[in-house]
Amino acid sequence: xxxxxxxxxxFSWLTDRWLAGLFVSPTLIILLFIAIYPLxxxxxxxxxDRTLLxxxxxxxxxxxxxxxxxxxxxxxxxxxxxxxxxxxxxxxIELLLGFAVAMLLNRKFGGRGVIMTVILIPMMLSPVVVAxxxxxxxxxxxxxxxxxxxxxGQPVLWLSSPxxxxxxxxxxxxxxxxxxxxxxxxxxxxxxxxYLYEAAExxxxxxxxxxxxxxxxxxxxxxxxxxxxxxxxxxxxxxxIFVLVxxxxxxGRAAQTAGLYVYDTAIKGFDTGVxxxxxYIMLVVIIALANLLIRQLNxxxx
Amino acid sequence: xxxxxxxxxxxxxxxxxxxxxxPLYWIVASSFKERADVISSVPKxxxxxxxxxxxxxxxxxxxxxxxxxxxxxxxxxxxxxxxxRDRLVNSxxxxxxxxxxxxxxGTLTAYAVSRFTxxxxxxxxxxxxxxxxxxxxxxxxxxxxxxxxxGLRDSYFGLILLYTSFNLxxxxxxxxxxFDEIPREYEEAAxxxxxxRFQAIYKIVIPEAIPAMAATAVFxxxxxxxxxxxxxxxxxxxxxxxxxxxxxxxxxxxxxWGRLAAASVVFVLPVVVFTFLxxxxxxxxxTFGAVxx
Numbered sequence: 001x002x003x004x005x006x007x008x009x010x011f012s013w014l015t016d017r018w019l020a021g022l023f024v025s026p027t028l029i030i031l032l033f034i035a036i037y038p039l040x041x042x043x044x045x046x047x048x049d050r051t052l053l054x055x056x057x058x059x060x061x062x063x064x065x066x067x068x069x070x071x072x073x074x075x076x077x078x079x080x081x082x083x084x085x086x087x088x089x090x091x092x093i094e095l096l097l098g099f100a101v102a103m104l105l106n107r108k109f110g111g112r113g114v115i116m117t118v119i120l121i122p123m124m125l126s127p128v129v130v131a132x133x134x135x136x137x138x139x140x141x142x143x144x145x146x147x148x149x150x151x152x153g154q155p156v157l158w159l160s161s162p163x164x165x166x167x168x169x170x171x172x173x174x175x176x177x178x179x180x181x182x183x184x185x186x187x188x189x190x191x192x193x194x195y196l197y198e199a200a201e202x203x204x205x206x207x208x209x210x211x212x213x214x215x216x217x218x219x220x221x222x223x224x225x226x227x228x229x230x231x232x233x234x235x236x237x238x239x240x241i242f243v244l245v246x247x248x249x250x251x252g253r254a255a256q257t258a259g260l261y262v263y264d265t266a267i268k269g270f271d272t273g274v275x276x277x278x279x280y281i282m283l284v285v286i287i288a289l290a291n292l293l294i295r296q297l298n299x300x301x302x
Numbered sequence: 303x304x305x306x307x308x309x310x311x312x313x314x315x316x317x318x319x320x321x322x323x324x325p326l327y328w329i330v331a332s333s334f335k336e337r338a339d340v341i342s343s344v345p346k347x348x349x350x351x352x353x354x355x356x357x358x359x360x361x362x363x364x365x366x367x368x369x370x371x372x373x374x375x376x377x378x379x380x381x382x383x384x385x386x387r388d389r390l391v392n393s394x395x396x397x398x399x400x401x402x403x404x405x406x407x408g409t410l411t412a413y414a415v416s417r418f419t420x421x422x423x424x425x426x427x428x429x430x431x432x433x434x435x436x437x438x439x440x441x442x443x444x445x446x447x448x449x450x451x452x453g454l455r456d457s458y459f460g461l462i463l464l465y466t467s468f469n470l471x472x473x474x475x476x477x478x479x480x481f482d483e484i485p486r487e488y489e490e491a492a493x494x495x496x497x498x499r500f501q502a503i504y505k506i507v508i509p510e511a512i513p514a515m516a517a518t519a520v521f522x523x524x525x526x527x528x529x530x531x532x533x534x535x536x537x538x539x540x541x542x543x544x545x546x547x548x549x550x551x552x553x554x555x556x557x558x559w560g561r562l563a564a565a566s567v568v569f570v571l572p573v574v575v576f577t578f579l580x581x582x583x584x585x586x587x588x589t590f591g592a593v594x595x
Contacts, residue, residue, distance in 0.1 A: 011500035016418050019499060023414035026407045027430070027470050034467035035433035038444035045444070052447070101318055104311070115315075117581045119322045123588070124577045126528035128545040129566045132552060133329050136559055143328065143345045175325065183585050187593055225592055236437035239530040243549050259439045266443045267535060279440040286435065 046277035052270040066277035076278065079261040080285070082249070085166050086241075086257060087234040090173040094230060095223060097174065098181025105182070106189045123179045131243035134172045135159065138244075159245055162252035169241055169255050176240075177230060184226040188219035224297040231293060235286055238263065258282050329570075333359050333563035340560045359564035363387075386565050389547040393569075396458055396543060397526040400465035405519045407466070408473025409511065413503065415474070416481035417489075427478070430471045431590070438531045449536055456541050464532055469522040472590060476521075479591040480514040481507075517583045520576045527573060544569050 014022075046066055050059040070076045105116065122130065137143050138158035145155040158168045192215055200210045238259040241249055248264060249256030256264070262282065266275020331347070332340050334355040339346045346352035363386045411430075415423060445464065446455075454460035488510070489502040497505065527544075534546040548565060551558075577584070585593055 009496050009498040009501060012498040014498065014500045016499060019503075020414045020418040020420055023410035024420065024426070027411040027474060028426075030407070030463070030467050030470060031430060031433050034441070034445075034464060035436060037448075038441045039436075041444035041448070042440060104314055104318065107311075109311075109315075113581075115319065117578055119318070120581070120584060121326065121574055121577055122322060124524055124573050125570055126530065126545050126573070128528070128530045128548050129329075129570055130325075132548060132562065132566065133325055135552075136332070136562075137325065137328065141343050146343065146345055175322070179322065180588060183588065184593060187585050222593060225589060229589060232435060236439070238439060239545075242530075243552075259437055262437075262439045263442075267446070272443055272447070276443055279437070279443065282437055283440060286437070290435065 042276040042279055045272055046280050048273045050273050052267065052272050054272070062273065066274045067281075070274065070278055070281060076261070076281075079256060079258045082166065082253075082255065083235065083257040083259075086169050086173070086255065087231060089167075090170045090177070090234050091227060091230045093170065093174050094178045094181045095227060098178045098183075098226070099185045099219075099223070101178065101182045102185035102189055106186060120179045120183065122176045125176070127176070127237070127239040128243050130176050131172060131240045134168075134175070135244050138168055160251055162250070162254035165245055165250045165254035169244060172240055172244060173234060173237070177234075180230065181223075181226050184222050185219060188222035189215065191222075192218045221297065221301045224293070224300055228290070228293045228297065232286065232290060235259075235289070258285075329563050329566055332559055333567045335359075335560050337558070337560055340563075359560045360568070362561050363565050363568070385542075385547060386544075386568075389542055389544045390568070392458070392537075392541055393527060393543040396461050396465065396541075397523055399458070399462045400469065400526050401519050401522040403462070403466040404469035404473050404522050405515055408470050408518075409477050409508075409515055411470075412474045412477030413481055413507065416478050417486065427475070430474050433467070434471045442532060442535060445532070446535060454536075456537050456539050458541050461533060461537055461541065461543070464536075465526040465529065468529070469525055472525070473518050473522060476518050476586065476591045477511070477514065479586075480511065484510060517580050517587065520580045521587045524573055524576060 047061055047063060048059050049062050101119070105112065139145075140155065140157070140160070142158075144158065149155055157164055159165065196214045197210060200214060205213075236259055238257065241255045241257065241260060245251075245255055247260065247268070249260050258278070259282070262275050262279045265271050265278060269275070331349065334349065334357065335346065335353050336356055336358070339353040349355045414420060415427065420426065449455045449457075449460050454463075484507065488506055489497075489499070492502040492506045493499060529543075530545040530549070533543045534549065537543065537546070544565075548562065548569070551562060551565075580587060
């Protein structure tokens with residue numbers, strides 16, 4: 001190609017300014033269309049009585065009525081309690097278990113690479129497949145109950161008892177996402193300089209002292225990042241529950257989280273106005289939560 | 303003492319492995335079982351010992367199932383798995399197209415943000431990221447109505463557009479981190495030699511970026527491939543993908559777990575292969591580049 005000959009190189013009319021605009025605008029347009037447009041649409045819908053199939057002339061403004069109704073509705077608040085009941089134990093167990101597994105794997109042994117990759121598979125799978133198969137294993141006469149009974153226990157009503165259902169969801173989430181926490185914790189552990197441990201050895205520091213004063217301070221910021229990711233994802237997760245116990249969160253709506261409540265109201269109940277208002281309440285909560293967590297992260301980063 | 307410690311380590315490692323791999327093993331094992339072995343109340347664990355493996359489930363999901371299963375038993379809705387092949391093709395098309403678009407546009411944007419002065423650059427990057435924080439259910443309602451009006455429900459184009467927008471933030475963030483690590487001198491030297499900026503990009507920078515783009519594409523593929531919530535409500539018929547399909551065949555009648563397992567294995571296999579391919583980039587990938595090694 002003749003680029004060295006006389007004359008200006010090809011495409012030289014594409015100045016950096018033009019290129020910048022050209023490169024950024026498609027992304028911006030797509031994201032505005034998919035993120036900003038729906039947000040504005042939902043906000044305006046949340047002040048109306050529109051249903052999923054309303055014609056434009058059937059939509060009336062109702063002011064703040066949807067919001068006032070929701071804030072006075074115990075069931076709406078209850079959905080946030082259910083969400084917390086699932087998110088908090090899931091993230092905590094994933095954190096502790098993931099960290100423990102990372103401590104276990106943070107050494108040299110045969111087949112480490114393969115074992116690591118195999119453990120990481122669950123988080124890459126489709127939540128639908130994961131939930132379907134846990135549903136299969138959690139059936140009344142499924143394999144889990146078979147072994148519980150074989151060990152002398154009582155069968156557990158994993159998918160039908162309202163008091164157990166949230167914990168079944170937690171179990172599936174823990175299975176799927178502990179590898180994520182493990183991966184992050186392992187990155188933290190491998191970042192701890194060896195000489196610190198050697199120095200501690202010389203000073204005859206105990207195992208707990210080493211853990212508390214060397215390992216933990218270095219790993220904590222990374223674990224915080226893990227907690228943020230998992231909390232945000234668990235908060236908005238609906239697919240696992242949807243497939244595991246059904247779109248209403250199972251018996252007694254035991255696992256009907258805020259996200260599933262939006263679905264139930266806006267899509268199944270056709271009540272788009274109320275559903276949009278509830279979606280906005282969800283958004284405000286997640287933004288507040290994200291800010292809180294990020295502030296914590298900056299604190300531990302020092 | 304040493305030996306006890308060693309033994310303790312291997313016992314713990316074994317427990318961890320059993321917890322994380324048993325459900326996977328159980329899917330694969332079930333996919334090779336006859337119906338009676340799948341639903342047996344005593345778990346049939348070991349092939350050739352507890353049960354005789356069969357590939358019938360795989361045959362059934364790819365080539366229309368025979369209409370009788372055993373002694374004149376009626377075929378339940380979940381036994382009709384004839385749609386699997388079509389759904390698989392839909393998943394490949396939608397995943398492939400959305401990944402290509404996301405990686406293409408996302409890489410361009412990442413390059414621009416990394417190299418050019420762009421007004422409000424950090425706001426732009428934050429905006430890009432914040433779109434990923436939206437709960438999909440909140441996006442779903444307006445998109446449902448919009449797609450209904452535009453006739454995009456149950457179309458390839460609608461889902462491709464949505465998945466592209468899902469993956470764009472990810473591609474932009476990861477690729478920006480990558481371009482930041484490539485020295486500017488690369489292009490600048492080429493431009494001294496008489497290349498225009500545009501030529502420098504596609505002759506010098508892009509070839510350099512191909513491995514990173516490939517790894518990014520793999521993550522993008524996995525997200526689109528696995529997505530359920532939007533696919534389930536927007537594409538119900540001709541353009542439906544595999545995840546909603548797997549969920550729907552469980553809904554009615556007696557569940558054909560064996561076939562469901564076979565379909566799941568076929569569906570999951572590419573993801574497992576890809577996970578092995580990107581295993582060294584997983585950390586960076588799953589944290590949007592927030593954590594690097």
